[in-house]
Amino acid sequence: MIQILVGTNRQNSLSEEIAKYYQQLLLQKNQESNIVSLKNLPEDFTASALYGNIGKNTAFNILRDEIVNATKIVMIVPEYNGSFPGVLKAFIDGLPFPAALSDKKIALVGLSAGVQGGALALSHLGDIFAYLNANVLGMRVKLIQVQKFYKDNVVTNEMYNQLLNEQIDKFIAF
Ligand SMILES: Cc1cc2nc3c(=O)[nH]c(=O)nc-3n(C[C@H](O)[C@H](O)[C@H](O)COP(=O)(O)O)c2cc1C
Numbered sequence: 568m569i570q571i572l573v574g575t576n577r578q579n580s581l582s583e584e585i586a587k588y589y590q591q592l593l594l595q596k597n598q599e600s601n602i603v604s605l606k607n608l609p610e611d612f613t614a615s616a617l618y619g620n621i622g623k624n625t626a627f628n629i630l631r632d633e634i635v636n637a638t639k640i641v642m643i644v645p646e647y648n649g650s651f652p653g654v655l656k657a658f659i660d661g662l663p664f665p666a667a668l669s670d671k672k673i674a675l676v677g678l679s680a681g682v683q684g685g686a687l688a689l690s691h692l693g694d695i696f697a698y699l700n701a702n703v704l705g706m707r708v709k710l711i712q713v714q715k716f717y718k719d720n721v722v723t724n725e726m727y728n729q730l731l732n733e734q735i736d737k738f739i740a741f
Pocket of ligand 1: 575577579582583645646648650678679680682683713714
């Protein structure tokens with residue numbers, strides 16, 4: 568089962584919509600997946616689930632276990648302030664260190680309102696995952712100005728669909 572991690576806890580985020588769309592694309596290729604959304608993190612998790620409180624927050628542990636028990640994870644990552652959302656780093660900091668992501672296979676999709684498509688965000692994450700011994704798929708998809716190309720639950724840009732499908736094919740074989 569592929570886990571699709573939504574990299575923000577913002578309510579009604581477009582990242583979550585893209586995650587659902589990605590899930591449909593996976594299903595078309597007979598791949599089961601599950602969406603893990605950071606919007607389900609407990610609001611106080613930085614105070615109640617990290618450091619000395621590791622393991623003590625049941626709601627946090629549910630999300631933690633979905634990631635820790637996964638072998639393949641797709642991350643849908645919005646660009647926030649030229650990088651990935653801070654809540655995603657805080658979530659990663661709450662995972663068991665150093666082995667939580669070790670040897671996991673990860674595919675990255677970035678999205679932005681602007682023209683970077685999360686390129687730097689994915690690059691920053693790539694450094695972290697290399698440090699944590701995760702294996703990141705070489706092909707990263709960047710959905711530039713994604714708001715222009717998403718309507719009625721569908722990505723309308725043909726090239727974006729081509730890239731997403733190509734990434735999925737590579738990730739299945741990864
Ligand atoms: C806190 C915050 C910071 C953002 N910073 C950027 C940015 O640096 N560059 C950019 O192109 N878009 C930025 N955006 C817009 C998001 O990247 C864009 O809306 C993305 O497509 C989807 O974000 P969402 O999942 O929160 O809806 C920012 C949005 C938020 C909420």
